[in-house]
Amino acid sequence: MADSPSLFAPLATLTVVWSAAWADFRTFKIPNVLSVSGAVLGLLVHAWDSGFAGLWLGLVGLGLGMGLLLPGYVVQSTGAGDVKLMGAVGALLGPRQLLWAFLFAVLTAGVMSVLHGLVAWRTRGATGPIGRYAGMIRCLWVTGRLSYVRPRPGEFMAEPIPLAVAIAIGSTIAILRPL
Numbered sequence: 001m002a003d004s005p006s007l008f009a010p011l012a013t014l015t016v017v018w019s020a021a022w023a024d025f026r027t028f029k030i031p032n033v034l035s036v037s038g039a040v041l042g043l044l045v046h047a048w049d050s051g052f053a054g055l056w057l058g059l060v061g062l063g064l065g066m067g068l069l070l071p072g073y074v075v076q077s078t079g080a081g082d083v084k085l086m087g088a089v090g091a092l093l094g095p096r097q098l099l100w101a102f103l104f105a106v107l108t109a110g111v112m113s114v115l116h117g118l119v120a121w122r123t124r125g126a127t128g129p130i131g132r133y134a135g136m137i138r139c140l141w142v143t144g145r146l147s148y149v150r151p152r153p154g155e156f157m158a159e160p161i162p163l164a165v166a167i168a169i170g171s172t173i174a175i176l177r178p179l
Contacts, residue, residue, distance in 0.1 A: 009045050010175045013092040017168035019083050024164035028045030040110045042091030058091045061098050065090025068102050075148060082163045089171050097174050105145065105163075105170025112161050120156035127155050 016038035020030045037060055046058035066087035070079035084103075090098040117128065131150050139147045 006049055007044065009092050009094075010040065011087060012041055013171055013175065016041075016092070017085065017164070017171045020081075020164040021162065021168035024081070024162035027159050028079075028162060030079070030085050030164050032081075032084065035081065035084035038086065038088030039084075039091040042088065042093070044103070045092070046094070057094050057108060061090030061092070061094045062087045063090070064095050065098050065102075070099075076150075078163055079160075082167065085164055085167055089167065093171070093174070100169040100174035100177065101167070103170070104173040105167045108169045109161070109166035112166055116159070116161050117156045124169055127152075129155060 016034055020034045023034070024030050042061070043055060043058040046054035048054070050057065067082040068085050069086045073080060073083050077081060086098075087101065089101055099107050121128065129151065132151065132155070135147055136147055139145065
């Protein structure tokens, strides 16, 4: 059974993720209609191509996709739209390609964050997270407990980045990469 059932699933994925990237870039919001329709479409395509086994594959991809970004949502470093979009990518592409898309999206988001930080520091004098990280390490050293301190206003990490752009780039690379 193929992980991605047909040519339709990758094309639908590209349409969904790049539409979401455009919306997220402009408004920092991903419309639910994109994520939900992408997830439903992915489940239908998998079910059409491979029956119950395909539907199961799409459901596993959906759950895995959402599960990969859920910890970020819990600590409020990603939005719910990002979680749902990654679930739609999993439903459309299946778990194997989803993992590649996730890996490339994380690498892309890291590059975007560094570039964003450099631009914010250079143009607005925004501060970096070093002092905040030092405080978290000091807390761990003294108390033996992990703690998280949210970014402060004026720190470039307090400003959002459109994560759907990274998801779109990661998904595109995963689809285009040689098998």
